[in-house]
Amino acid sequence: MEILMVEMAKTIWWIIVIGVLGLGFRVYGKAMAEQWRMRRRLMMQGVKGPPPSLFRGNVPEMQRIQSQTMINSKHYSGDNIIAHDYTSSLFPYLDHWRKQYGSVYTYSTGMKQHLYVNHPEVVKELNQANTLNLGKVSYVTKRLKSILGRGVITSNGPHWAHQRRIIAPEFFLDKVKGMVGLVVESAMPMVSKWEEMVQSREGETFFDIRVDDDLRAVSADIISRACFGSSFSKGKEIFSKLRCLQKAITHNNILFSHNGFTDISFGSKKHGNAKIEEIEKHIDSLIWETVKEREKECVGDHKKDLMQLILEGAMTSCDGSLVDKASSYKSFVVDNCKSIYFAGHETSAVAVSWCLMLLALNPSWQTRIRDEVLSSCKNGIPDADSISNLKTVTMVIQETLRLYPPAAFVSREALAETKLGNLVVPKGVCIWTLIPTLHRDPEIWGADANEFRPERFSEGVSKACKYPQSFVPFGLGTRLCLGKNFGMMELKVLVSLIVSRFSFTLSPTYQHSPVFRMLVEPQHGVVIRVCPS
Numbered sequence: 001m002e003i004l005m006v007e008m009a010k011t012i013w014w015i016i017v018i019g020v021l022g023l024g025f026r027v028y029g030k031a032m033a034e035q036w037r038m039r040r041r042l043m044m045q046g047v048k049g050p051p052p053s054l055f056r057g058n059v060p061e062m063q064r065i066q067s068q069t070m071i072n073s074k075h076y077s078g079d080n081i082i083a084h085d086y087t088s089s090l091f092p093y094l095d096h097w098r099k100q101y102g103s104v105y106t107y108s109t110g111m112k113q114h115l116y117v118n119h120p121e122v123v124k125e126l127n128q129a130n131t132l133n134l135g136k137v138s139y140v141t142k143r144l145k146s147i148l149g150r151g152v153i154t155s156n157g158p159h160w161a162h163q164r165r166i167i168a169p170e171f172f173l174d175k176v177k178g179m180v181g182l183v184v185e186s187a188m189p190m191v192s193k194w195e196e197m198v199q200s201r202e203g204e205t206f207f208d209i210r211v212d213d214d215l216r217a218v219s220a221d222i223i224s225r226a227c228f229g230s231s232f233s234k235g236k237e238i239f240s241k242l243r244c245l246q247k248a249i250t251h252n253n254i255l256f257s258h259n260g261f262t263d264i265s266f267g268s269k270k271h272g273n274a275k276i277e278e279i280e281k282h283i284d285s286l287i288w289e290t291v292k293e294r295e296k297e298c299v300g301d302h303k304k305d306l307m308q309l310i311l312e313g314a315m316t317s318c319d320g321s322l323v324d325k326a327s328s329y330k331s332f333v334v335d336n337c338k339s340i341y342f343a344g345h346e347t348s349a350v351a352v353s354w355c356l357m358l359l360a361l362n363p364s365w366q367t368r369i370r371d372e373v374l375s376s377c378k379n380g381i382p383d384a385d386s387i388s389n390l391k392t393v394t395m396v397i398q399e400t401l402r403l404y405p406p407a408a409f410v411s412r413e414a415l416a417e418t419k420l421g422n423l424v425v426p427k428g429v430c431i432w433t434l435i436p437t438l439h440r441d442p443e444i445w446g447a448d449a450n451e452f453r454p455e456r457f458s459e460g461v462s463k464a465c466k467y468p469q470s471f472v473p474f475g476l477g478t479r480l481c482l483g484k485n486f487g488m489m490e491l492k493v494l495v496s497l498i499v500s501r502f503s504f505t506l507s508p509t510y511q512h513s514p515v516f517r518m519l520v521e522p523q524h525g526v527v528i529r530v531c532p533s
């Protein structure tokens, strides 16, 4: 009898195992078949691409190309640095396939079919597609959940549209103009600190400054004060935790690592290790504490800064039916604060670092900026009026954003079948536009596309290149960067203040090594060699 019971238990156990495996294979098989169907539909429209393996798509080839590139990596210096199209070292497989299949091709990472789009005409279509059918890539937003939550950057559909409507007014041009003074105030302590450092080295012929951390701190201060008022006293801690989180998340390739069965079954948890979850919880509670402090301080008496708009927006969202119930008041507020914190400070700080690197290699442009700032701005300090006269500064910043756009990709997922001109993109396909490649395409920018020539922007973007819609440092279409005006103003102020006070070259200790950590940033920082004037 006992033996019979054991045998029965064993049989039941095997039935369960076989049932679960069968179900798993069915789900997996269905998802795989879907991917193959998407690929076939794209190929029938003339889109080519590397042949994928059955389970892992083109991931093995991506890994092989990537490791080959690491072995062959070169050392860059001087003019070589500017000419270096770093996409060939950061995303070598994309570059490899572009040369093989052209500027529109398809590839697979197993459970995801991708469409690479770097043709100016198709990018234009993407720019003009005024539809909620193109959202952010869902598997990437899952992986970034700890840092951006379900805020405006990562959400889609009506929930995204609602959040964007709440945040957008804070960054209208007239509002941004009113924040110039605040940006100057935040930047001056750093500039004075650098001046003191240089003066204290009297007698020495040069002084090296690693600019990145100081710029990050200034940019963090700016965004805290501009968007969240004085109540963000915990800002410093939040920023340093966000940076830790960014490094922890980008330890793995967040964009193109293999998305297999585990991604379908376990979603974001697969990548969530204990360290990431711990930092996330810490950041969320820091933000929530500051919100509570602010609510306690006084009610209804606040100036309408971004924090106030988000708080009011969260109230209406949670009362109404626009947002599904899971999105509570707390996560609405925390996620949007986190998003603005991240989007608003890393991007600007990295852009100024790259700009100083390029100016260090081009001292004649430093002189032109210095002359312009000193002649247009009282005491060399920009204000709401003089900032719009800084034409040379603007050109240099545009050229920096062309050669070193901090955001490497515009990415979208077709949430429903979508038409881009003549191309029908099946539902579920992820679309990738590699911004630096588009910005260095000689077809668009001419034979000098790999050179630093700010004068190409002297008559605006429309005259700088053949297809103006291909200049996309702030992204494109309906998801265009919300902080574009604010970011440009901030860059102009910082570059003007620094360049009008210091002449500098690139320190020999600078190691040119762009790295992708959600943004393309200088892996070892930018070190400038300041010469006392």
Ligand code: HEM
Pocket: 152, 153, 154, 164, 223, 339, 340, 343, 344, 345, 347, 348, 351, 405, 406, 407, 409, 410, 411, 472, 473, 474, 475, 476, 477, 478, 479, 480, 481, 482, 483, 484, 486, 487, 488, 491
């Ligand atoms: C140099 C500075 C900056 C650069 C290069 C930059 C770049 C970008 C890019 C490429 C996107 C994605 C657009 C797309 O998918 O088409 C984006 C989105 C966004 N950026 Fe920026 N950004 C900068 C500064 C800022 C600042 C200062 C803020 C806010 C204070 C900000 C807030 C946002 C937000 C909220 C989004 C999401 C918009 C949406 O999905 O609707 N950015 N940015």
